[in-house]
Amino acid sequence: MVRRMNELNTFLFNILLFSLFFNVGISLYGIFARPSLIKKIIALTIFSDTANVLAIIVGYRGWPSPEQPPIPPVITSTEPTSEDLIRFINRAVDPLPQALVLTAIVIGLAVTLFLIFLTLQVYRLYGTTDVRRVARLRG
C-alpha cells in the first residue's frame, strides 16, 4: 500500500513537472509569436506564474510517507521542545522559495501594470496593438 502510494506520488510529481515545462513552452510561443500585444502580456503573466510555481515545487519536500505529509514551515508552539524541532526539520517544506516567489510576484505585478499602460498608450497613438503594424522604428 505504502509502495503504491509512493509510486502514485512520484507519477503525479512527474506529471506536474512535465506540465510546467510544457507551460513554459506554450507561454514562450505566446510571447514570441502572437501578434497582439495584449496576448503577449497574457502569455507573459502565464510565463511568470509558471516560473513561480516551479520555484514553489523546488521547496516541496518529498513526501516522507503517506502517514506523515509535509507541514507548513511554521513552529506552532512558543517554547518548542526538541521533539517539535526534530519533527519540524524532518517534515517542514522549504520556506525560502516562497519568500522568493513573493518578491517575484510583487515585481511581476509592477512590470505587468506598466506594460499594460504602455499597450494602452500604443493603442491610443497607433490605433492598433498588432506588433506588425507598430513598427515605425526600423533600420
Place this chain on the structure above:
Amino acid sequence: MYYLSIGVLVPSLLGLAFVLPLLGMIIKNIRFFHAYASITSLYALIVAAYNFNIVVREGPKAYPFGGWWPPIGISYEIDEINSLIALLTASVMFLITLYSAWYIRSLKDAPYYYTLLLGLEVGMLGCIYTGDAFNLFVMLEVMSISAYALVGFHRNKPEAIEAAIKYGLFGAVATTIYFIALVFIYASFGTLNMADLTNKVTLFWGHNLVSGLYYGQIYAATAVALALSLWAFTFKSAIFPNHFWLPDAHPEAPTPVSAALSGLVVNVGVYAIFRFFYTIFNPFSLMSDLRDMILLVTLILGLASGLIGAFMMVVQDDIKRLLAYSTISHIGLVLIGLSIGSSLISRPDSQAFVDGLTGAFYHLINHSIGKSLLFLASGVIIYMAGGTRKLDELGGVARKNPVLGIVLITGVLQLLGIPPFGGFFSKYLLYVSYLEAGAPYISVIINIISAVSLLGYVRLLYSVFFIIPKREFVRTSRLPLAVLLVLSVACLITGLLSPIISYWLRGFVEATTSKDGILNYWVQGYLVFWGG
C-alpha cells in the same frame, strides 16, 4: 567588523529617490529638484568612492543585511572590480544628473523624472554591489523598470512608446528567464549567496552545515541554469541576437537617459557575466567545461555583435541611432575580451588571460566615458539645430561653438581608438591578448570592427563639424558645456595615464580572478562570519 557604507548606499539612495514624488506635491519650485537630485547623486559618488577606497586598502569586504549572516540573509560584497565599476557608474551618473538640470529645465514632471533617474542609479549600484544571486534579480528589475519608464518618458510621442514596449516586453521575459535559472541553481545547490555558491562549485571546503551540499543532478541543472542566465545577461547588455531593442530604446529616451543607458546600463549585463563565469563558475571549478563552452559562445556572439553594430552604424541617418549602434559594437568588443578566460583559448594564469580581462574592463571604462560624452554632446547639438536628429540637417553645428567641436572630436577619437586617448590602449590590449593566446584571426577581426566603425564616426564628424554652416543656430548655455568638458578631460586622462591605469587594472584583475582571489571572495563573503 563590517563597514556600514557598503550596505547603506543602495537602501538610502532608494529612499531618497522615492520620497521625490511626495515632495513634488508640496514643493512647486523646479530648482529645488535640480539641487536635490544633484546633491543625492553627489552623495552616491562620495560613498562609492569611499567603498572603493576600502577595497583598495583592505581587499574584499561584505555587509550582511539585518544581521543575518551570508548564506541565510542577503549580503552585499564588494571586491576590486565591482567597486571600480560602481565608482565609474556613480561618477558618470553625477555628471548626467547635472546635465539633466539643463535638459529638463522647462519640464513639469521633474520630480518623476528624477525619481526614475535615481531609481536607475539605485538599480545599477545594487546589481553591481550585490553578493546574492536573487538580489541581483531584484535589482535588475529595479533598474529595468526605471529604464523602461525613462525610455517611454515622453508618453505622447509614438516612437518613444513603441521603443518602451519593445524593450519592456522582452526585458520582462529576460528577467523571468533569469528567475527560472535561479530556481535551477537553488534546487541543485541549496543556496543563492554568491560566496557560498563559489565554495560549493569549487569545493574549497566540503563541509557546509548551513545550506547542505548538493541536491540531485547538479551537472545538468547547472548547464541549464548557465544557459538561461547567459540569455538574460546578453539581453541586458545587448549582445548580438538580443540587441534589437537597443537601437530603438536608446535614441528615443531623453538625451541624458540615453547617455546613462548606453554608457552604464549595458555594463551591468557585462559585469553579471563576469561575476557568473569568473567568480562563481570560475576556471578552477568542478564544472569548468560548461563554462569553457559558454565562454566560447560569448566569444562568437561578441564578434558577431561587434561586426553587426559597426556595419549598421555606417548607414544610419539619425545621430542618436548611430551612437546606439556604436554601443552594440563596443559592448561586443568588451565581451570578446571577457571571453578569453575559456580554457580552450588561454590558461587561467597566463599573460593572455590577464591582458584580455584588463583590456575588457579598460575598454568598458573608456566606452562609458566616451559614449556618455557623445550622447550628452548630441543633446546639445540637437538643441542648437532646433530639435532635428537627422545628420543631414545638422549642417556644421559644432563650428558655431568651438567648445562643442573640441568635445565632440575628443569623444569620437576616444571611441575610435586614436593614440592619445584611452580607447586606443584598451583596443590594443584586447588585440595583444588574442595574439598572445594564439588566436590572431580574432585580433584581425577586432581591427576590422574598428575599421568599419571608422566610416560611421567620420560621417558623424562630417555632418556636425566639417560642413560649413549656412543657417542660424540656437545658442546654448554654459552648464552642459561644462559637463562635456569634464568628460572630455576624463577621456584625455584615461589615455595619458594609461600605463598607470592598466597597471592598476591588471592588479585588480589578478586579485579578483586568481585562485587566491576567488578563495578570498568566499572567505570574506562567508567564512569570516562563521568564525573562520
Place this chain on the structure above:
Amino acid sequence: MVTQLNLDPWTATLFLSGVLAFSSLVMYLIYVSLSRKTTHSSSEYSEPYIGGEPANIIRSIDVPARNLFWGIVRGTGRKLYVFLRDQMHNGVLNDWSVYMVTYVGLLALISIIIYFTR
C-alpha cells in the same frame, strides 16, 4: 651604429604622439614665420575661377552625409545591407524573436551536447 630603445608600447606610443605633436608645432611655427605678411591683391586673386556659375551657387552644394559612403556600400555590401537593414532590423517584434529563440535553442542544444558527451 644602431641604438636600441627599450620602450614598452604605451610609452612608445605616448612618446611618438608627443614627438609628432611637437614637430608639427615646429613646422607650423616655421610656416607662420616664413609666410608672407603682406599679399598683393587683385580681383582675380580674391575670386578664383571655379566654374561658369557665381560663387554663391557653387557654395550651396554639398554632399548629404548619407550619400558619403552609400557609394561604397552599394558597390560592395548591398546584399549584406539588404539583409541587415530590411530583413533583420525591420522593427517587427515577432521577427526579432525568431533570432532570440534560435539563440535560446542554440544554448540549450550546447548544454545538452555537453551533458551527454562529457
